[in-house]
Amino acid sequence: MVNTRVTLCGITLDNPVIPASGTFGFGYEFAELYDINLLGTFSFKGTTRENRFGNPTPRIAECTAGMINAVGLQNPGVEKVVSEELPKLGKVFHKPVMANVSGFSVEDYACTCAILDREEQVGWLEVNVSCPNVHGGGMSFGTDPEAAASVTRAVKAVTKKPVIIKLSPNVTDIVSIAKACEEAGADGISLINTLLGMRIDLKTGRPIIANTMGGFSGPAIFPVALRMVYQVSKAVNIPVVGMGGVSSAEDVVEMMMAGACAVEVGAANLIDPYASLRIVKALPETMEKYGISDLNDIIGKAH
Amino acid sequence: MKQTVLTVTENIPLTASVYRMRLEGAIGENRPGQFVEIALPGRFLRRPISVCGARGGELTLIYKVVGHGTEQMSALEEGARLDVLTGLGSGYRIERAGNAPLLVGGGVGVPPLYGLAKELINKGKTVSVVLGFNTADEIFYEDEFRALGCAVTVTTADGSYGVSGFVTDALPENASYFYACGPLPMLKALCKKTDIPGEVSLEERMGCGFGACMGCSVMTASGAKRVCREGPVFKKEELIW
Numbered sequence: 001m002v003n004t005r006v007t008l009c010g011i012t013l014d015n016p017v018i019p020a021s022g023t024f025g026f027g028y029e030f031a032e033l034y035d036i037n038l039l040g041t042f043s044f045k046g047t048t049r050e051n052r053f054g055n056p057t058p059r060i061a062e063c064t065a066g067m068i069n070a071v072g073l074q075n076p077g078v079e080k081v082v083s084e085e086l087p088k089l090g091k092v093f094h095k096p097v098m099a100n101v102s103g104f105s106v107e108d109y110a111c112t113c114a115i116l117d118r119e120e121q122v123g124w125l126e127v128n129v130s131c132p133n134v135h136g137g138g139m140s141f142g143t144d145p146e147a148a149a150s151v152t153r154a155v156k157a158v159t160k161k162p163v164i165i166k167l168s169p170n171v172t173d174i175v176s177i178a179k180a181c182e183e184a185g186a187d188g189i190s191l192i193n194t195l196l197g198m199r200i201d202l203k204t205g206r207p208i209i210a211n212t213m214g215g216f217s218g219p220a221i222f223p224v225a226l227r228m229v230y231q232v233s234k235a236v237n238i239p240v241v242g243m244g245g246v247s248s249a250e251d252v253v254e255m256m257m258a259g260a261c262a263v264e265v266g267a268a269n270l271i272d273p274y275a276s277l278r279i280v281k282a283l284p285e286t287m288e289k290y291g292i293s294d295l296n297d298i299i300g301k302a303h
Numbered sequence: 304m305k306q307t308v309l310t311v312t313e314n315i316p317l318t319a320s321v322y323r324m325r326l327e328g329a330i331g332e333n334r335p336g337q338f339v340e341i342a343l344p345g346r347f348l349r350r351p352i353s354v355c356g357a358r359g360g361e362l363t364l365i366y367k368v369v370g371h372g373t374e375q376m377s378a379l380e381e382g383a384r385l386d387v388l389t390g391l392g393s394g395y396r397i398e399r400a401g402n403a404p405l406l407v408g409g410g411v412g413v414p415p416l417y418g419l420a421k422e423l424i425n426k427g428k429t430v431s432v433v434l435g436f437n438t439a440d441e442i443f444y445e446d447e448f449r450a451l452g453c454a455v456t457v458t459t460a461d462g463s464y465g466v467s468g469f470v471t472d473a474l475p476e477n478a479s480y481f482y483a484c485g486p487l488p489m490l491k492a493l494c495k496k497t498d499i500p501g502e503v504s505l506e507e508r509m510g511c512g513f514g515a516c517m518g519c520s521v522m523t524a525s526g527a528k529r530v531c532r533e534g535p536v537f538k539k540e541e542l543i544w
Contacts, residue, residue: 025515273515
């Protein structure tokens with residue numbers, strides 16, 4: 001009998017597998033297919049202060065071993081998330097959920113987090129300072145240590161829930177940004193968001209994505225993500241959630257050896273709706289194969 | 304939605320670039336206007352393809368080769384096994400047809416209307432069909448619609464067959480309701496030209512095909528909707544052109 005239980009910022013997860021924000025909606029589409037309580041938890045669709053349609057379409061492009069999306073944070077806005085989505089979610093999911101939050105100003109982040117702080121089912125606030133698909137916000141807060149720190153401080157001031165800052169890989173020195181967030185009071189770091197990418201339609205010579213560029217995700221980015229999880233987890237003393245191209249139980253183990261205490265699964269959910277469940281089920285067997293009796297023993301083993 | 308593994312039993316060209324694929328297995332429930340998502344070896348995203356027909360354990364798809372993925376599909380041989388998500392999207396609302404529904408298809412938008420025509424005929428409706436193509440070489444399924452008992456008109460943009468012009472040049476009078484699928488300019492022109500109520504099937508680049516990624520959203524009169532989930536079929540009055 002192996003132990004897949006891990007702790008993330010004081011909350012115990014049955015397993016470290018967490019569907020990533022933007023690939024799992026608010027859970028219902030997947031709850032129709034399987035019992036989503038079998039997951040560690042999941043991070044719900046990136047939520048902003050006001051409702052958003054997002055970017056014009058096309059906002060999806062295929063790549064070798066991955067995809068580009070430029071959805072641009074389509075969501076109903078925090079008030080509707082609280083009044084409509086969370087009550088529905090509560091009927092099918094009985095664990096603390098990770099609330100993913102984005103904003104266009106420090107005040108936006110604080111306002112949205114303050115509203116979500118009142119929701120009992122929200123276990124963690126995952127604060128996205130790394131969305132590559134919106135202008136004048138999102139990633140611009142995650143590419144500068146001081147800006148990331150100011151968002152962290154503002155959010156910490158309005159909530160007692162653990163605050164996890166989700167970082168962008170589109171920076172020259174991710175470690176300095178992670179450390180700035182830690183110093184500003186972040187309870188955890190999650191990484192990586194998508195890599196800024198682009199495709200061109202050869203027939204028209206024009207970008208496939210209406211917004212020209214978008215976020216590249218999928219198995220192709222796994223080694224980049226793993227490297228950054230390794231670097232950041234070595235440099236900070238707060239928990240790190242690893243993500244980026246994870247599509248198997250082996251990938252979960254590798255991310256944890258790099259220093260992650262939990263692992264998010266993103267694009268894999270979009271091509272196989274059962275991907276996260278498959279990973280949860282494969283985890284014990286994979287652990288046995290590598291002689292791992294307790295996942296907690298391998299966190300940061302590669303350091 | 305159902306995830307299933309199906310076996311290719313037929314994959315033949317109908318025109319130079321349009322193929323018909325038949326698949327066998329546990330296909331689940333597939334209503335007219337719904338679509339499937341096919342996983343192809345070496346391609347990250349699945350390919351969304353509209354359902355032409357579903358009966359017992361057999362699924363019929365008609366698709367056009369437009370890129371690497373559909374090119375790969377066209378090379379599949381009988382016996383090939385494919386991972387498929389079936390029963391996706393909303394489908395046409397058959398109960399709104401009235402007595403004399405009109406089906407309007409353009410190019411590779413024709414296939415989902417075939418399964419719809421079959422159901423409407425089975426319900427005793429008088430079905431008119433207008434099929435638009437660019438040129439005579441691209442025409443497919445005219446005879447199949449006729450064999451069902453539909454009144455069929457074919458238009459070609461270059462006048463090489465049937466009525467010269469677009470589908471909007473050949474709309475029958477006195478139809479009770481319309482169902483359409485085809486290129487966006489055709490759908491827009493159709494909705495503008497006809498006063499009768501109806502619904503259209505939209506196409507958009509999709510990520511997942513089952514409502515998770517929000518990649519294919521469209522703004523409607525009642526807010527943002529996902530083409531893959533609330534769509535692909537939308538009522539005429541919902542669309543903001």
